[in-house]
Amino acid sequence: MTPAQTTRRHVLVAIALVWALVCGGLGWATRSAIQLDSFEAREDQRRTDEVRMERALARMEAEIAPVLYPERARPYMHFRSYYIATEARYRSDSSDASRDILVASPLKDYRGPDWILLHFQVSETEGWSSPQLSSEARFALPAGGIPAPVRPREAAPENWFAALQERYTAPMLEQVLMETLIHSGEVEGLSAAGPRPDAAPDAESGVRTAAAESARRAERLLQMQREIHPASTCEPELVAMENLEAGSGQVLYNRETGACVQVYAPLMTPVWLDLTQDGEPMLALVRSASVETSKNCTLQGVLIDWPKLARELTEQVRDIFPEVRLKPLLPSEMAASATVRGRLHTIPAKLVAARSPPVETWGLSSGLIGGLAVAWGATLLALVAITYGATKYLTLAERRMQFVAAVTHELRTPLTSFQLYSDLLAEMPQESAEKRRHYAGILRAEAARLARLVENVLSYSRVEETAPNLRLAPTDPSNILEAAAAATAEPCQKAGKELVIENHCPRETRIETDSQFVVQILTNLVENACKYSADASDRRIWLSAAPGPGGSITFEVDDAGFGVAPKDRRAIFEPFRRGTSEQGRRAGGVGLGLSLSRYWAQSLGGVLQLKRSSRNGAHYSCFSLTLPSAPRQC
Numbered sequence: 001m002t003p004a005q006t007t008r009r010h011v012l013v014a015i016a017l018v019w020a021l022v023c024g025g026l027g028w029a030t031r032s033a034i035q036l037d038s039f040e041a042r043e044d045q046r047r048t049d050e051v052r053m054e055r056a057l058a059r060m061e062a063e064i065a066p067v068l069y070p071e072r073a074r075p076y077m078h079f080r081s082y083y084i085a086t087e088a089r090y091r092s093d094s095s096d097a098s099r100d101i102l103v104a105s106p107l108k109d110y111r112g113p114d115w116i117l118l119h120f121q122v123s124e125t126e127g128w129s130s131p132q133l134s135s136e137a138r139f140a141l142p143a144g145g146i147p148a149p150v151r152p153r154e155a156a157p158e159n160w161f162a163a164l165q166e167r168y169t170a171p172m173l174e175q176v177l178m179e180t181l182i183h184s185g186e187v188e189g190l191s192a193a194g195p196r197p198d199a200a201p202d203a204e205s206g207v208r209t210a211a212a213e214s215a216r217r218a219e220r221l222l223q224m225q226r227e228i229h230p231a232s233t234c235e236p237e238l239v240a241m242e243n244l245e246a247g248s249g250q251v252l253y254n255r256e257t258g259a260c261v262q263v264y265a266p267l268m269t270p271v272w273l274d275l276t277q278d279g280e281p282m283l284a285l286v287r288s289a290s291v292e293t294s295k296n297c298t299l300q301g302v303l304i305d306w307p308k309l310a311r312e313l314t315e316q317v318r319d320i321f322p323e324v325r326l327k328p329l330l331p332s333e334m335a336a337s338a339t340v341r342g343r344l345h346t347i348p349a350k351l352v353a354a355r356s357p358p359v360e361t362w363g364l365s366s367g368l369i370g371g372l373a374v375a376w377g378a379t380l381l382a383l384v385a386i387t388y389g390a391t392k393y394l395t396l397a398e399r400r401m402q403f404v405a406a407v408t409h410e411l412r413t414p415l416t417s418f419q420l421y422s423d424l425l426a427e428m429p430q431e432s433a434e435k436r437r438h439y440a441g442i443l444r445a446e447a448a449r450l451a452r453l454v455e456n457v458l459s460y461s462r463v464e465e466t467a468p469n470l471r472l473a474p475t476d477p478s479n480i481l482e483a484a485a486a487a488t489a490e491p492c493q494k495a496g497k498e499l500v501i502e503n504h505c506p507r508e509t510r511i512e513t514d515s516q517f518v519v520q521i522l523t524n525l526v527e528n529a530c531k532y533s534a535d536a537s538d539r540r541i542w543l544s545a546a547p548g549p550g551g552s553i554t555f556e557v558d559d560a561g562f563g564v565a566p567k568d569r570r571a572i573f574e575p576f577r578r579g580t581s582e583q584g585r586r587a588g589g590v591g592l593g594l595s596l597s598r599y600w601a602q603s604l605g606g607v608l609q610l611k612r613s614s615r616n617g618a619h620y621s622c623f624s625l626t627l628p629s630a631p632r633q634c
Contacts, residue, residue: 004398011394015387026379030372037368053342053351056317056324061346063316064309067113068285068346071302076265076289077243078105079121079300081131084239105131115309116302118157123244123298124170133161142166144276151276152307160282160303163275173299177286180271180348183331234260240291244298262292268301270347272328281328282306283347310349321353399575402591407457414446414453445490456592468603470514477505477545477553480515484522484543488530492541495530497559502544511553512630517600518555521608524593525557525623533561533621542615551629552606556622558613563621569610573598601625 077083082102090097107119108131120130128138140158143151144166168176240263268285275282286301310326317324329348342351364372421439428435481501492499522543529541538560548554564572571577575595594608601608606627613622 004401008394008398011390015390018386019383022379022383026375030376033368033372034364037364041365050341052320053353056320056351056353057342057344059316059320060313060344060351063313064346067116071116072268072285072287074119074268074300074302076263076298076300078107079119079131080129080243081105081108083243086235086239107131115305115312117160117305118303119301120161120164120303121298121300122164122168122170122173124296126298128161128165130157130161133158137161138165142275148276148278148280152305160275164273164303167275168273170299173286173301174288174297176271176273177269177288177299179331180269180334183334184269184348233263233265235263237261237291237293241294244289244291244294263289264292265289265300272330272348273303280307281330283309283328317351321351323354325352326350327352399577403575407453411450411453414450417442417446456596468517468600470517470603472512472514474510474512475515477509477511477555478503480518480522480555481543481545483515483519484526487519487523488526491527491530495534496539497530497533498540499526500540500542502542504544504546505553506547509547509553510629511627513604513627517604518625518627521597521600521625522555522557524597525625528593528623529557529559529561529621533559536560536562548626553627553629555625555627558615558622560616561619561621563613563616563619564610566620569620572610573608601627 082104085101085103088097088101088103089095110116110119110132118130118132120128122128130137137158138161140156140162142163142165143155143159144163146155146159237259240261244263266287266289268287271284271286272281273284283304283306284301285304286299288297289300290297306328313326314324326344326349329343329350334348340350342353343349344351421443425436425439428439481503485499485501488499526541526543533541536559540560542556542558544556544558546554546556573594575592577591577595598608604627606625608623608625610620611622611624612618612620616622
């Protein structure tokens with residue numbers, strides 16, 4: 001491998017490394033930018049979903065809060081069909097008439113939302129009751145026995161009341177309320193009630209054990225509710241006991257019967273009850289109300305038709321979430337879902353809505369696309385410019401090396417001839433006049449060749465600095481052909497070529513140009529034809545002139561050689577470039593003739609090009625010079 005090839009390989013490897021490093025780094029930055037943009041898009045989407053979720057929850061809360069909050073705080077005495085009014089007075093003497101007057105509960109004629117089924121209360125001493133139902137309601141068919149498809153239409157409050165009696169006792173409902181309070185995280189350090197590790201009960205102590213256990217549960221439940229809702233009211237003991245149905249047998253007579261005692265009736269807690277065979281839970285608001293002097297408690301509550309309430313709430317937010325449902329949060333799920341997305345505050349349920357479709361990886365923002373396009377465009381443009389500059393510099397360096405080699409080679413021949421024939425002339429006898437003239441002619445020819453070489457090099461060096469000094473004058477194409485024939489007569493004779501002149505221009509044809517430059521161009525073309533068609537069997541070279549379009553004149557130089565390879569049609573007009581054929585390599589020269597000729601042609605306002613020959617089997621051997629009739633000086 002030559003040093004030039006090694007240098008080219010090193011330069012190309014360095015360029016490839018630069019491309020790899022820059023594109024790799026920019027690719028990594030692009031990937032990071034895309035990931036960041038996707039993350040920001042997902043965050044924007046999440047924030048949008050959160051805002052939509054908050055709107056939906058606020059709308060649902062606004063729908064149910066005005067109904068449920070008054071129900072949670074409903075006075076305890078309303079759960080009896082008739083209760084004792086503590087502030088009643090006789091009109092005659094304004095004495096206390098509370099023990100003689102019963103007031104009908106406002107719940108007897110309750111008119112509320114259709115998803116509130118009934119109000120109830122239950123205790124171990126008095127059992128189940130509802131101010132909205134008669135005593136025969138307990139004999140109705142439980143709602144759980146009604147088939148699910150027709151249950152919303154057929155089940156009446158009596159059926160749901162019967163289902164409550166069938167499924168739950170007072171201790172069981174206490175247990176549900178206690179578990180809900182514990183798992184809600186609002187109380188700490190308490191656990192569900194259970195039997196104490198006493199000795200095994202016998203038949204005589206069974207009743208006492210059950211009563212004591214009930215009292216312990218009531219006390220524990222009361223303690224839990226006091227931690228959450230510490231409010232209480234003070235009412236006469238007998239009135240409170242009667243209104244709560246707490247049972248007279250459990251009264252602690254530590255005070256006078258008319259003494260004021262504390263009645264604890266906290267806010268109700270939402271709980272889930274299992275009242276059907278298909279496992280669909282029903283919502284209820286339940287609390288444990290008790291009198292300070294009683295060992296037992298009374299459970300009061302409101303039963304809610306959860307399927308109907310859920311449908312009404314979801315319909316309220318269909319415009320926000322087309323696909324949405326409400327999922328009950330059971331006691332075991334409450335602690336884990338304390339801060340869960342979509343949880344309602346009023347009831348233990350979670351709003352489950354279909355999320356927005358995930359952001360596509362390539363769903364990039366317009367700003368990022370524009371920024372990446374500019375970054376990649378600028379980077380690729382810079383890399384292309386660097387690559388182009390490096391390759392052009394490398395090519396120029398190679399051409400300079402080729403130029404130096406070619407000039408050195410071209411100079412060696414005339415200098416060697418000078419040295420040889422000078423020595424011969426110095427040693428030749430005086431009487432050999434004929435040989436002297438022959439050697440002097442050879443020296444003159446080599447001097448002319450050396451002068452042309454130097455002139456070409458100097459002309460090329462002036463190309464980039466100054467424009468040629470044109471001397472435009474009207475002339476006849478025949479004069480140009482004759483001058484070119486005279487200038488190329490000796491090269492044609494040495495190459496054994498016959499120059500055929502053809503003038504197809506009318507006699508009166510005139511053009512305004514610099515004849516010297518035109519003759520120089522044609523001379524270069526004819527000399528090239530002599531060199532590159534040396535092996536052609538047809539020894540003719542055609543130099544012709546013919547009228548062209550728009551009053552122009554076209555000069556052509558054609559030969560019978562194999563012409564220029566198609567791949568070299570453009571390269572041969574570049575400086576220091578010659579054809580890649582074997583004939584081109586053997587012809588010699590520095591590769592400046594065609595480059596200078598095209599430059600001079602352009603300076604004259606003309607065009608020099610290579611085309612297929614009509615005489616030579618369509619080979620690329622015909623050079624055409626087209627000049628305007630009156631060019632502008634460039």
